[in-house]
Amino acid sequence: MIRFSELPIERLLDPKGYACDCGLHHVCDLRHFKCGAGVIAQVPRVVRDMGYTYPFVVCDPNTYEAAGAQVVKLLEAAGIQYKLFIVPQKGEKVEPDEWSVGAVTMALDVNCDMFLCVGSGVLNDVCKVSSFAAGKPQMVVVTAPSMDGYASSSSSMHVNDVKTTLYNHCPVAIIADTDIVANAPMRMLWSGFGDMIAKYVATCEWRIAHLIVGEYYCEEVASLMRRALKAIVDNADKLSGRDPQVIQAITEGLVLAGIAMSYAQVSRPASGLEHYFSHMWEMIGPERGVTPDFHGIQVGVGTLQSLKLYDWIRTLKPTRERGLAHMAAFDRGAWEDMVRDIFGQSAPQILAVEEKAKKNDPVQHRKRLDRIVDNWDKILAIIEEELPETSVIEGIMKELGMPMVAADLGWDEKGAKDAYTGSREIRDKYLTSSMLWDIGYAQEARDLVQAK
Numbered sequence: 001m002i003r004f005s006e007l008p009i010e011r012l013l014d015p016k017g018y019a020c021d022c023g024l025h026h027v028c029d030l031r032h033f034k035c036g037a038g039v040i041a042q043v044p045r046v047v048r049d050m051g052y053t054y055p056f057v058v059c060d061p062n063t064y065e066a067a068g069a070q071v072v073k074l075l076e077a078a079g080i081q082y083k084l085f086i087v088p089q090k091g092e093k094v095e096p097d098e099w100s101v102g103a104v105t106m107a108l109d110v111n112c113d114m115f116l117c118v119g120s121g122v123l124n125d126v127c128k129v130s131s132f133a134a135g136k137p138q139m140v141v142v143t144a145p146s147m148d149g150y151a152s153s154s155s156s157m158h159v160n161d162v163k164t165t166l167y168n169h170c171p172v173a174i175i176a177d178t179d180i181v182a183n184a185p186m187r188m189l190w191s192g193f194g195d196m197i198a199k200y201v202a203t204c205e206w207r208i209a210h211l212i213v214g215e216y217y218c219e220e221v222a223s224l225m226r227r228a229l230k231a232i233v234d235n236a237d238k239l240s241g242r243d244p245q246v247i248q249a250i251t252e253g254l255v256l257a258g259i260a261m262s263y264a265q266v267s268r269p270a271s272g273l274e275h276y277f278s279h280m281w282e283m284i285g286p287e288r289g290v291t292p293d294f295h296g297i298q299v300g301v302g303t304l305q306s307l308k309l310y311d312w313i314r315t316l317k318p319t320r321e322r323g324l325a326h327m328a329a330f331d332r333g334a335w336e337d338m339v340r341d342i343f344g345q346s347a348p349q350i351l352a353v354e355e356k357a358k359k360n361d362p363v364q365h366r367k368r369l370d371r372i373v374d375n376w377d378k379i380l381a382i383i384e385e386e387l388p389e390t391s392v393i394e395g396i397m398k399e400l401g402m403p404m405v406a407a408d409l410g411w412d413e414k415g416a417k418d419a420y421t422g423s424r425e426i427r428d429k430y431l432t433s434s435m436l437w438d439i440g441y442a443q444e445a446r447d448l449v450q451a452k
């Protein structure tokens, strides 16, 4: 078996993929990834190498300024015909909704043989939906390293005003010129950093879920994420000065996270409890009048909160008695009331999740509890191996001036605690909050989570 976690990113894009001891044959659809100073100059060559002749260049007014104008000039100089469309902004920014997808789709010349999206997360998501529907491949010129969705095969969209994940396709090429992404707004750089430090908690939780509920796990894919994290955290203090080395490490790390998810065929390598804080805030935000922040900024706050929870988990000594007593005292009616209180209008869909997941079933609970109690030493060892010192991450975030607690994002105590409690309920995924529920520490954990 080839230890692919040590290979350069270019080799991970090998279309033959890698057979792995985990049982999967790891492969991703991304074919070209260029990251570094001045790599934007390679856009025409990558277009030609892939055999395309007539790109549909999509920007928004800001990304046209940042990189779109340069892309168009390069295509002209190379004698490549193109069609340019600048998505008009209706509000402060382009929204990932039907209007944007419609605008892009209506502007498409059907003779174009590829989409060339110049932008960050939202525009990339919009173009993925449109290009997938049109049956044309997509290339991306990155303008901000703000989240890890560049290399994913899905889009985070608002469909009928409801946040929804649409599955489509992964871009065939990603070009990230560090001279350009280094000039992205600082909040977007923070967001990229936040989405990366999340991988500590995600990897740790992935291993724990593997141990407790037997979920699929691949050590090589996890190692890919560890490698990316090291490159970022070692130089994180230089992010404020927009140091090219750390910007490059973050950009590469975010693309690597996308590759890792494609390789594993699940989001586990990149997303755990810390992401569920963010998912919860997006779900309950509209009804509680709190406007969401950038994905990675919310995830960064979720990461710090999760690390604090883990500091406490290290001090616990779970017992069968306590776990069983918790299950015996479980009151279905009270649980439903709690779900309705936290989720409001979304409560019916959350209650429906449990019909399938059966997380509250005593027989299933007993199996998980036995696994946890019997393997507690192993769980503690995983935590020790995977997680950084909370104070180190806290120190970096503080130094950078990032939002660090839920209150920094506009949340009150109930909003912070509800995000924690609700995390166990939104999907059938075994999280840290699921484990704490199983051992009878759900209330204590909720008490520990704080907005400030």
Ligand SMILES: [Zn+2]
Binding pocket: 020, 021, 022, 023, 024, 026, 218, 219, 220, 221
């Ligand atoms: Zn594997």
Ligand SMILES: [Zn+2]
Binding pocket: 147, 148, 195, 271, 275, 295, 296, 299
């Ligand atoms: Zn993320």
